[in-house]
Amino acid sequence: MAGGVFRVLSFTGRLVRRARRTKVFAFLCLLPVILALIVRAKALASPGRGLDGLAIFGNIIVAFGLQFLILILALFFGTSVVSEEVEGKTLTYWTTRPVPKPAVVLGKYAAFVAVLLVLVLASTAVAFLILNLDRLDYGPAWSFLGKSLAALSLGVVCYTAFFTLVGTVLKKSVLFGFFFSFGWENIVQYFPGSTQKFTVMHYLKSLLPGVGETSPNVLQFLMFRLDPSPAWAAVLTLLVLTAVFLALACWLFGRKEYLFDEG
Amino acid sequence: MSLVFKAEKLGKWYGNVLGLSDVTIEIGPGITGLLGPNGAGKSTFMKLLTGQLRPSIGSITADGQPVWNNTSLFRRVGFCPEQDAFFEDTTGREFLAGLLALSGMGEKEVEERAGRALAFVELLDAQDRLIRGYSRGMRQRLKIAQAIAHEPEVLILDEPLNGLDPLSKRKVIRLIKDYRTEGRTVVVSSHVLPEIEALTRTIVLIHQGKILAQGDIPYIRDLIDAHPHVVAVRLDEPRRLGALLVRDPSVQSVAYGPEEGLVTFETRQRDRFFGLLPKAVAESGLDLREITSPDDNLQAVFDYLVGK
Numbered sequence: 001m002a003g004g005v006f007r008v009l010s011f012t013g014r015l016v017r018r019a020r021r022t023k024v025f026a027f028l029c030l031l032p033v034i035l036a037l038i039v040r041a042k043a044l045a046s047p048g049r050g051l052d053g054l055a056i057f058g059n060i061i062v063a064f065g066l067q068f069l070i071l072i073l074a075l076f077f078g079t080s081v082v083s084e085e086v087e088g089k090t091l092t093y094w095t096t097r098p099v100p101k102p103a104v105v106l107g108k109y110a111a112f113v114a115v116l117l118v119l120v121l122a123s124t125a126v127a128f129l130i131l132n133l134d135r136l137d138y139g140p141a142w143s144f145l146g147k148s149l150a151a152l153s154l155g156v157v158c159y160t161a162f163f164t165l166v167g168t169v170l171k172k173s174v175l176f177g178f179f180f181s182f183g184w185e186n187i188v189q190y191f192p193g194s195t196q197k198f199t200v201m202h203y204l205k206s207l208l209p210g211v212g213e214t215s216p217n218v219l220q221f222l223m224f225r226l227d228p229s230p231a232w233a234a235v236l237t238l239l240v241l242t243a244v245f246l247a248l249a250c251w252l253f254g255r256k257e258y259l260f261d262e263g
Numbered sequence: 264m265s266l267v268f269k270a271e272k273l274g275k276w277y278g279n280v281l282g283l284s285d286v287t288i289e290i291g292p293g294i295t296g297l298l299g300p301n302g303a304g305k306s307t308f309m310k311l312l313t314g315q316l317r318p319s320i321g322s323i324t325a326d327g328q329p330v331w332n333n334t335s336l337f338r339r340v341g342f343c344p345e346q347d348a349f350f351e352d353t354t355g356r357e358f359l360a361g362l363l364a365l366s367g368m369g370e371k372e373v374e375e376r377a378g379r380a381l382a383f384v385e386l387l388d389a390q391d392r393l394i395r396g397y398s399r400g401m402r403q404r405l406k407i408a409q410a411i412a413h414e415p416e417v418l419i420l421d422e423p424l425n426g427l428d429p430l431s432k433r434k435v436i437r438l439i440k441d442y443r444t445e446g447r448t449v450v451v452s453s454h455v456l457p458e459i460e461a462l463t464r465t466i467v468l469i470h471q472g473k474i475l476a477q478g479d480i481p482y483i484r485d486l487i488d489a490h491p492h493v494v495a496v497r498l499d500e501p502r503r504l505g506a507l508l509v510r511d512p513s514v515q516s517v518a519y520g521p522e523e524g525l526v527t528f529e530t531r532q533r534d535r536f537f538g539l540l541p542k543a544v545a546e547s548g549l550d551l552r553e554i555t556s557p558d559d560n561l562q563a564v565f566d567y568l569v570g571k
Contacts, residue, residue, distance in 0.1 A: 089346040
């Protein structure tokens with residue numbers, strides 16, 4: 001099984017590096033860097049005004065990275081683990097090889113997650129450096145970067161697992177994914193009480209409790225009504241959810257028959 | 264020894280739609296042609312053979328093992344799907360090498376086998392081009408290459424000649440015939456009768472999800488009691504031959520023309536008639552030019568069986 005996962009991962013890695021879609025999404029991942037460059041250039045043009053690079057970085061992480069970027073990336077890559085192969089009628093090439101079906105799901109998932117992590121973490125780290133060039137000796141900034149990278153990584157891992165499951169079950173998985181991402185996840189996370197705990201986003205934001213201390217005015221609004229779970233509980237929940245999503249996806253993929261649309 | 268597939272009372276339903284019904288068949292070494300119109304159930308049968316679909320009823324086994332979800336069988340089976348689908352942003356060699364690596368082969372073996380398969384389908388010159396730039400014929404040959412690259416005992420080809428120009432068709436037919444050697448099993452489907460005729464004499468006729476007949480063409484023809492064999496004889500004195508044979512119980516009717524020198528016999532006892540005919544010609548000293556059996560081809564058999 002492990003050998004099969006590795007073989008699928010290896011082949012998918014080559015395919016995904018060549019795919020046009022990867023190039024489009026790589027550009028999307030560059031947006032935080034471009035934004036950071038614009039902010040830095042503006043600060044250089046107005047030397048009198050101070051630049052709170054860490055606060056801006058926090059905004060980028062929460063408003064763009066967590067609530068948009070990783071959702072979009074996970075949606076398009078996660079659903080493509082199975083449903084894109086069905087739509088493209090290339091699933092046959094995977095399911096007629098001596099590789100266990102769960103290994104196909106896990107190998108493709110692992111390849112996509114690896115690519116997404118490289119794209120997201122690299123752009124986040126570069127954006128951080130650009131925005132905090134003058135505060136590189138400030139310890140809490142590095143701590144915040146670490147937490148941000150952890151939250152983004154866990155977000156990629158968990159959301160991609162969820163969308164892998166969705167792609168295994170549904171034909172129109174991208175449409176459902178949009179409703180889930182920008183409906184459920186982006187709205188229910190603001191519900192008071194325990195309801196927000198039914199979103200993955202709640203646990204991701206629980207990993208960034210220090211964000212509000214950096215710039216209370218802006219981030220208090222972004223963290224509106226967040227009642228964070230303890231960090232250990234958030235990490236554990238995200239890992240358990242990932243495992244459950246993947247286990248279900250593997251189980252379903254092994255039993256489901258996939259039919260291609262004719263024509 | 265190549266795998267032997269056995270289907271017993273095999274049926275497949277897509278919801279309320281019948282895909283395949285009550286199919287009992289054994290497929291062993293040699294080329295077996297699946298013939299039937301589009302939507303007849305050929306692809307469904309091939310997907311059941313390759314474990315992509317689960318039988319709704321009955322069973323399908325390879326050497327006694329169920330096929331569905333039996334991934335170990337796929338080392339011994341190569342499948343060329345009907346759909347024109349590829350990982351378009353890879354080159355032909357990358358495509359083959361990637362699929363070969365999935366079988367657990369080492370890098371060196373992958374390279375060797377990919378090279379052999381590309382040479383077999385005559386794509387070595389185009390191996391480093393992106394697949395999206397391949398012509399239809401090249402894509403079809405690449406699909407065959409991925410099916411044979413791991414040198415399976417069984418080759419299953421779903422409409423491999425679809426959409427090819429005559430030259431490419433000839434190439435692919437030759438490739439398939441070459442692959443049949445060494446006791447390998449080849450199952451090939453088509454809805455075009457001459458294509459199957461060019462490949463094999465062992466056919467399975469499928470229509471509306473059911474096997475109408477199976478065997479070699481004359482055998483199938485013999486099954487059709489309601490339709491006599493037609494034998495056309497071209498010679499200098501057709502009426503004299505007609506007079507000689509018309510009284511034999513094997514002859515059902517005799518007709519002359521439309522061309523001069525042509526006599527057409529209808530018979531229900533093919534073997535007896537073909538024993539009688541040369542004897543009559545030889546004894547009467549007729550100048551025989553040609554004997555043909557115009558309906559002894561797949562088109563005629565198929566038309567009879569589907570009731571046209």
